[in-house]
Amino acid sequence: MPKKHILAVAVLLAALMIGICGCAGRRYSLAALKEGGLGYMEQKYGEEFTYIEACYSGSNFSIRITGIKVSCESLPDKEIYVAIMQEENLKYRDNYMDYYFAPQTEDYIVGIAKNYFDDIDFSLRISQSQATGAMDLTTTFEKYISSEYFYVDGKMEIGASDEKTIRKFADDLLGRGFHFSLTIDIPSLYEKYDATYYRYNDEFSFDRRDYAKKINKYEIELVFWTFHALIDPSGPLPYTEDFEGGTFDYVWDIAPCYKWKLIDDGGDKRLMCYDLKQDGRIYENPVFSLVIGDKTWESYVFSFDCKIPDESFATFSPFVDTNTDYSMPDFADNRDIWGLRLDYEGVLLYQTDSGHGTHYIGEGSDARDEAGSAKTKPIDGFVAGQWNHIELFPVGLEVQMKVNGANIGKVAEIHEGISGRVAIGGGVGCMFDNLSVEEIDS
Numbered sequence: 001m002p003k004k005h006i007l008a009v010a011v012l013l014a015a016l017m018i019g020i021c022g023c024a025g026r027r028y029s030l031a032a033l034k035e036g037g038l039g040y041m042e043q044k045y046g047e048e049f050t051y052i053e054a055c056y057s058g059s060n061f062s063i064r065i066t067g068i069k070v071s072c073e074s075l076p077d078k079e080i081y082v083a084i085m086q087e088e089n090l091k092y093r094d095n096y097m098d099y100y101f102a103p104q105t106e107d108y109i110v111g112i113a114k115n116y117f118d119d120i121d122f123s124l125r126i127s128q129s130q131a132t133g134a135m136d137l138t139t140t141f142e143k144y145i146s147s148e149y150f151y152v153d154g155k156m157e158i159g160a161s162d163e164k165t166i167r168k169f170a171d172d173l174l175g176r177g178f179h180f181s182l183t184i185d186i187p188s189l190y191e192k193y194d195a196t197y198y199r200y201n202d203e204f205s206f207d208r209r210d211y212a213k214k215i216n217k218y219e220i221e222l223v224f225w226t227f228h229a230l231i232d233p234s235g236p237l238p239y240t241e242d243f244e245g246g247t248f249d250y251v252w253d254i255a256p257c258y259k260w261k262l263i264d265d266g267g268d269k270r271l272m273c274y275d276l277k278q279d280g281r282i283y284e285n286p287v288f289s290l291v292i293g294d295k296t297w298e299s300y301v302f303s304f305d306c307k308i309p310d311e312s313f314a315t316f317s318p319f320v321d322t323n324t325d326y327s328m329p330d331f332a333d334n335r336d337i338w339g340l341r342l343d344y345e346g347v348l349l350y351q352t353d354s355g356h357g358t359h360y361i362g363e364g365s366d367a368r369d370e371a372g373s374a375k376t377k378p379i380d381g382f383v384a385g386q387w388n389h390i391e392l393f394p395v396g397l398e399v400q401m402k403v404n405g406a407n408i409g410k411v412a413e414i415h416e417g418i419s420g421r422v423a424i425g426g427g428v429g430c431m432f433d434n435l436s437v438e439e440i441d442s
Contacts, residue, residue, distance in 0.1 A: 028066075028086055030054065037068045037082045040092040044136055047072050052079055055128075067128060075099050081128045093133035097144060098126045104141050109152060112176075116169040119159035127153055145178075152180040160188055163208065170195040170206060235294040239437040243269040252291040255425065260289065263431075270307075270431045288315055288339060289425035292435070295321040298419035299440045303391040305433040308344040310385075312427035315341045315351075318392050318399065321420025323412070325352045338412055339423065340401075342390075346378030350412060361411055381406030387433075393440070394418065 028036075034051050041049045052069040066086060069079045078099045085091040106124050113120050132149040144150060152173070166184055173180055174197060184193045194207045235250035243262050248271070259275040273289065302318040317323055317339035325336040336356060341349040348361040362376035369375050381403035382388055391402040392411070399412040424432055 028090065033066050033084050033086075033090070034068060036090045037084055037092065038070065041070055041072075041080075041082060041094060041096070044094075045072070045074075045096060046137075047074055049080075055081065078126075081131050083128070083131050091133075093131045095126060095128065095131040097132075097135045097139060098130045100137075101141055101144050102126060105145070105152065106154075108141075108145065109154070112172060113156065113158070113169060115172070116165050117158040117161055119157075121157040122154055123156075124152070124154040127151075150178065152178055152182065154181075155183045155185070157185045157187060159186070161186055163193070166193050166195070167206060170197075170204075173197070174204060235292075235297075237297060237300065237437060237439050239293055239435070241292075241435040242433060243271055250293050252421075253289065254291055255289045258289040258425065265431070268433065270433050272431045273312075273426050273428050276428055288317065288320070288423040291320055291421045291423045293421040293437060295420050297421065297437065299394060301391060301393040301438050301440060302422045302436070303389065304424065304435045305387050305389050306342075306426075307385075307387045307431045308342065308426070309429035310344050312429045313341055313343045314426040314430050314432070315339055315424065316390065316392070317423045318394075319414065319418045319420040320423045322418050323414065323420065325357050325413075340392075340411060342379075342382075345384055346382030346403075347375055348379050348408075348411070362408070379403055379408050381408070389434075 033054075038049050038051060049070040049072045052071055055067045055069045066084045068082050068084065070082055071077075071079060075096070080094060080096050080099060082092060082094045085093075102124050106122055109124075110120055110122050113122065130149060130151050130153075132147075134149070135144060135147070169184075170182075173195075179197050181196045181198075182194070184195065186192070191208065194205070196206075197204045239250070241248060248262075257276060258273055260271055261274050262269050263272050263274075298319075300318070302316075304316070306314045306316075308314050320337070320339075323338055325338045337353040338357070339351050341351055343349075347367075349358070350361055351358050360374070360376040362379050365375055365377045367375040378384070383404065389402075389404050392399055393402075394400075394414060395410075397414050397416070398410045399414055401408050401411045422435075422437055424435070426432075
C-alpha cells in the first residue's frame with residue numbers, strides 16, 4: 001500500500017478511536033486546575049506554592065492532560081511542573097523531586113565522569129517529561145536514581161579526550177541502568193558528541209557532530225545547541241545583531257534539523273539556513289528554528305531584514321513566551337502558540353501550533369495552497385527576490401507589521417502581560433540580517 005494511503009488509514013483510525021472513546025474526563029476551568037494543582041503540591045510538600053502559568057497540554061485519547069508551573073521558597077528561582085490529568089477526578093504528578101535532588105544528581109554524574117575525563121563542567125536540565133507523582137520528601141536519593149523515571153538530561157564540557165573514552169563513559173552509564181541524554185563538548189578540539197539512551201524504547205544512540213569551529217575572523221559555522229535556561233546573563237535591551245562580529249548571543253535552537261551558518265554575502269555577514277536534516281523532525285506549525293533573547297522582554301519593537309529565495313520561506317514571531325492564540329474557549333488545555341510565515345512571493349500566513357485559527361493575511365486571490373485553502377495576494381511593500389525590512393510592534397492589544405515602511409496593519413492579537421523572546425526561522429536559503437529588539441518609548 002502506498003505510504004500516503006497508509007497514513008490516511010492511520011489518521012482515520014485515530015479519528016475513529018477519538019470518536020468512540022472520547023475524552024473520559026470532565027472539562028475543568030483554568031481556575032479549578034490552578035486550585036487543584038496548588039492544593040496538591042501544598043499537601044504533598046508541606047509548604048505554600050505560587051501559580052506561574054499554564055505551560056503544556058495534551059491527551060492520550062482518553063485522558064486530557066494540562067500542565068501548570070508553580071514556585072516555592074524551598075526551591076528559589078525554579079519553575080516546577082505539575083501535570084494534571086483531567087479524568088472524572090483530577091490526578092497529578094510533578095517534577096519537584098527532580099529539582100530537589102538536582103545538586104546530588106550533578107555531583108553523582110560528575111563523580112562517574114571523573115573516572116574518564118579531566119576539567120569537567122556539567123549542568124543538568126530538568127524536563128517536564130521527568131515528572132512523576134510517585135516520590136515525595138521521604139524518598140532517598142538512592143531510591144530516586146534507581147527509579148524507572150530517573151533520567152539524566154544535561155550538557156558536559158571536558159578537557160582533551162577521544163571518542164573511545166567517551167564511549168566508555170556512556171557504557172558505564174548504560175551498565176548502571178540509567179536513561180540519559182547528554183551533550184559532551186570538547187572545546188579545545190572543536191568536537192561535540194551526543195549520547196542518548198531513550199527511556200521510551202530502550203534505544204541507545206551515539207553521534208559525533210560538527211562543533212562551532214572558527215575558520216577565520218568571520219567564517220564561522222553556528223551550532224546553536226544552547227538551551228534558554230542556561231543562557232547567562234540575560235539579554236538586555238536594546239538588542240541588536242548584524243552578525244559582523246562572528247558571534248550570535250542569547251540563542252536557543254529549538255529545531256536542530258534546520259542548520260544555520262554565517263556567510264559572506266558581498267562583504268556583509270548574513271545568517272542563512274543552509275541545510276535541512278532529512279531524517280530530522282520537521283516542525284510545521286509553525287517552523288521556528290531559533291529563539292533569541294530574554295523571556296522578560298516586554299513592550300518592544302522587533303525588526304529584521306530577510307531575503308527569501310524561490311520555493312523558500314521565513315518565519316518569525318515576537319513575545320514567544322506569551323503569544324497565545326485565545327480564540328478557543330478559555331481553558332488552559334487550549335493554549336495555542338502563534339507565529340507568522342512569509343513565503344518567497346510575499347504571501348503572509350498566520351499560523352498556530354494546533355492549526356486552529358490559521359489564516360492568510362491580505363487581499364484575497366484565486367490561488368490555493370497545497371491543502372486547498374484560498375491564499376491571499378502578496379502583502380503591500382514586499383519585493384520578491386530582494387532584501388525586505390520587516391517590523392513588528394504592539395498597538396494596544398494588536399501586533400501590527402510594516403514591510404519596507406508600508407504598514408499592512410494588524411497581523412495578530414495579543415493580551416495583557418505580554419513578554420518574551422523573539423523567534424526566527426525559515427527554509428533552506430532563507431537569510432536574516434540586522435536583528436533589532438528595542439523598547440517602545442513610553
